[in-house]
Amino acid sequence: MKTDVLAIYALPLIAAFLFYVVSRARRTKKDAATLQESLESGLTEPPSLHPEFDTSVCIGSGACVAACPEQAVGMVHGKAQLVNPSVCIGHGACAAQCPMDAIELVFGTERRGVDIPDVAPNFETNVPNLFIAGELGGMGLVHKAVEQGRNAMQTITQRPRSKHMLDVVIVGAGPAGLSASLAAKEHGLRFATIEQEDALGGTVYHYPRHKLTMTSPMRLPLIGKVKLGEVRKEALLAFWTDIVERAGLEIEFCNRMLSIEPRNSGFHIKTQKRDLDATHILLAIGRRGTPRKLDVPGEDLPKVSYRLIDPEQYRGQHVLVVGGGDSAVEAAVAISEITGTVVSLSYRGKAFNRIKPGNRKRLDTAASESRLRVLLESNVLNITRDKVTLKHDNRKFTIANDAIIVCAGGVLPTEFLRSLGVQISTHFGKTTQVPAARPKPRLKSRSS
Numbered sequence: 001m002k003t004d005v006l007a008i009y010a011l012p013l014i015a016a017f018l019f020y021v022v023s024r025a026r027r028t029k030k031d032a033a034t035l036q037e038s039l040e041s042g043l044t045e046p047p048s049l050h051p052e053f054d055t056s057v058c059i060g061s062g063a064c065v066a067a068c069p070e071q072a073v074g075m076v077h078g079k080a081q082l083v084n085p086s087v088c089i090g091h092g093a094c095a096a097q098c099p100m101d102a103i104e105l106v107f108g109t110e111r112r113g114v115d116i117p118d119v120a121p122n123f124e125t126n127v128p129n130l131f132i133a134g135e136l137g138g139m140g141l142v143h144k145a146v147e148q149g150r151n152a153m154q155t156i157t158q159r160p161r162s163k164h165m166l167d168v169v170i171v172g173a174g175p176a177g178l179s180a181s182l183a184a185k186e187h188g189l190r191f192a193t194i195e196q197e198d199a200l201g202g203t204v205y206h207y208p209r210h211k212l213t214m215t216s217p218m219r220l221p222l223i224g225k226v227k228l229g230e231v232r233k234e235a236l237l238a239f240w241t242d243i244v245e246r247a248g249l250e251i252e253f254c255n256r257m258l259s260i261e262p263r264n265s266g267f268h269i270k271t272q273k274r275d276l277d278a279t280h281i282l283l284a285i286g287r288r289g290t291p292r293k294l295d296v297p298g299e300d301l302p303k304v305s306y307r308l309i310d311p312e313q314y315r316g317q318h319v320l321v322v323g324g325g326d327s328a329v330e331a332a333v334a335i336s337e338i339t340g341t342v343v344s345l346s347y348r349g350k351a352f353n354r355i356k357p358g359n360r361k362r363l364d365t366a367a368s369e370s371r372l373r374v375l376l377e378s379n380v381l382n383i384t385r386d387k388v389t390l391k392h393d394n395r396k397f398t399i400a401n402d403a404i405i406v407c408a409g410g411v412l413p414t415e416f417l418r419s420l421g422v423q424i425s426t427h428f429g430k431t432t433q434v435p436a437a438r439p440k441p442r443l444k445s446r447s448s
Helices: 002-042 063-067 093-097 144-155 175-186 202-206 233-247 326-336 357-368 416-420
Strands: 050-055 073-076 079-082 103-104 115-117 130-132 168-171 192-193 213-217 218-220 223-224 229-232 257-263 267-271 277-278 281-283 320-324 340-345 373-375 378-383 389-390 393-400 402-408 424-427
Touching: 002 073, 050 079, 063 093, 093 103, 115 373, 144 168, 144 175, 144 218, 144 281, 168 175, 168 267, 168 277, 168 340, 175 192, 175 233, 192 277, 229 233, 233 389, 320 326, 320 393, 326 340, 326 357, 326 373, 326 402, 340 378, 357 373, 416 424
Parallel strands: 130 281, 168 192, 168 281, 320 340, 320 402, 340 373
Antiparallel strands: 050 103, 073 079, 115 424, 213 229, 218 223, 257 267, 267 277, 378 389, 389 393
16 A cells, blocks of 8 residues: 555656656756757857856856757756857846856856956946946846946936036947936936937947847836847937836937046036036946957948948849948948849858858858859958959959948947056956945046
């Protein structure tokens, strides 16, 4: 009788255990294959903030794997590992779920350093009253940028105010700048928000049409908690536009910041339209900086641009896209889908080692269907009104051309930040934390 009772209770437990063992073995095999594919494709460099795992502490619970919606984290030989680094977007959900604190979120790798301004937990730099939030500080995620902009304003709210100048000037109208502007208005701060573009959205504004982006739930000052999930560029920009209108925010568009200099226990900010004086500054200007140029004859022609807005505008044209990252591949593939286009993609490298697997598949498909010509190890030499000359495989040749899109990244405002006295560290997979106390530097005037 006892044997029968034990069997009744034991069999389900044994079945559950076997199911767990088999499922885990399958997942481990799949993760090992994903890791091998990443290594063979050269996709081993995380684009931004990412986890590093202490295998001596990891117990292999798999909590971090379950918490990663991008499936960047997997289990290999019983330990957690970043098996698909190129898709990691740095939200840190894996670290939050680890029961053993075996995960540290870091910038950069041993091979590729990332320059990040040093900021305190309240996002203030070593320059007193100068704050940095969002992508410029290394955090490109929308919900994190929103949180940083909001928290920076919370700190400023608690400080003494001057009757003779603004409490804060917010530079940039991306997610961090908009969140900061909402918080400044909520707390009754006297502030101005300037944006060099003709529309809000920051980096999102420069995405191609219909590009999908994913946002986590976030809390916006004056608005409350919002949840968007996976949305297209246009829907996200429409959301921000509606928020600005509902909150009655005033944003000075097409107004570029020219210089910052210390004055009267605050800052004097020179812009294209007017001069501003404030006790605090929040820089939320993103990391794309000034577009990196090719520096070749003819680059000043109107047909040369540095971002894709609408693939449809290139219908029936010969288009050359230059670059080796995701933005270049996405632009070339999108344009190749428009009827009548002849698209070439030029990249100076031997392989596209920095693109996401999904973009790689779309690129391979477009190339195999002859919708797109890929020119590796090639460089643009000269641009004319209807042609472009390239060097490829040690030979020069000229192709018909109506438009060129250069997606070579941006020249980051590192030197501008250093001229202000902001300390910048190059991270090679080290901790993101910085000391709270720093010496006060001398500020110098510098145009950006």
